[in-house]
Amino acid sequence: xxxxxxxxxxxxxxxxxxxxxxxxxxxxxxxxxxxxxxxxxxxxxxxxxxxxxxxxxxxxxxxxxxxxxxxxxxxxxxxxxxxxxxxxxxxxxxxxxxxxxxxxxxxxxxxxxxxxxxxxxxxxxxxxxxxxxxxxxxxxxxxxxxxxxxxxxxxxxxxxxxxxxxxxxxxxxxxxxxxxxxxxxxxxxxxxxxxxxxxxxxxxxxxxxxxxxxxxxxxxxxxxxxxxxxxxxxxxx
Numbered sequence: 001x002x003x004x005x006x007x008x009x010x011x012x013x014x015x016x017x018x019x020x021x022x023x024x025x026x027x028x029x030x031x032x033x034x035x036x037x038x039x040x041x042x043x044x045x046x047x048x049x050x051x052x053x054x055x056x057x058x059x060x061x062x063x064x065x066x067x068x069x070x071x072x073x074x075x076x077x078x079x080x081x082x083x084x085x086x087x088x089x090x091x092x093x094x095x096x097x098x099x100x101x102x103x104x105x106x107x108x109x110x111x112x113x114x115x116x117x118x119x120x121x122x123x124x125x126x127x128x129x130x131x132x133x134x135x136x137x138x139x140x141x142x143x144x145x146x147x148x149x150x151x152x153x154x155x156x157x158x159x160x161x162x163x164x165x166x167x168x169x170x171x172x173x174x175x176x177x178x179x180x181x182x183x184x185x186x187x188x189x190x191x192x193x194x195x196x197x198x199x200x201x202x203x204x205x206x207x208x209x210x211x212x213x214x215x216x217x218x219x220x221x222x223x224x225x226x227x228x229x230x231x232x233x234x235x236x237x
Contacts, residue, residue: 024197031215035097042101086208134190145188
């Protein structure tokens with residue numbers, strides 16, 4: 001009887017840990033889904049406002065100002081979230097998703113609705129497969145993640161340089177490498193969040209803010225993968 005007690009305790013502990021991780025990941029996915037819905041809604045709303053759309057297209061200062069604003073919001077959210085309340089962190093994330101929807105409206109204007117829908121579906125399927133892999137695999141993806149982050153930095157630098165070079169070959173190389181990078185990052189970020197769940201669930205406020213940061217990471221993975229796939233599969237109007 002007593003010899004079975006440690007085994008029963010361990011099974012209960014393992015089950016509890018799995019439930020904590022599942023609950024945390026579901027909260028992350030909830031925030032991420034909300035962010036994607038906000039982005040889509042704002043993008044389509046922007047398309048119905050010709051004045052705003054023309055200002056974004058023809059006023060480069062405004063367009064790049066919006067992009068810089070998005071970058072600033074991401075940096076502020078990731079660096080200062082400890083000083084935010086969960087409600088303010090959620091509001092900040094929603095604001096970023098809305099601002100991203102404004103800038104993405106140009107993409108929706110450039111491509112056909114069917115190709116956008118099909119590419120979104122492909123992105124969602126790829127995301128689902130890789131996030132499931134990251135959640136279930138027993139393999140440590142830390143080293144792979146570090147390499148992917150380094151590759152991402154290199155890709156960003158190459159993209160900036162190619163703005164001036166305007167080289168088609170480099171453009172497509174960046175596109176395909178970028179797809180591989182973000183596919184890998186989806187799995188890596190999911191595994192990282194699964195491990196994080198056990199360290200933050202002791203504090204409800206910390207867990208709520210951590211889930212928002214996790215949602216931001218997966219949201220960025222999803223959006224960037226979608227945009228890269230759209231380069232390949234999107235049909236221009």
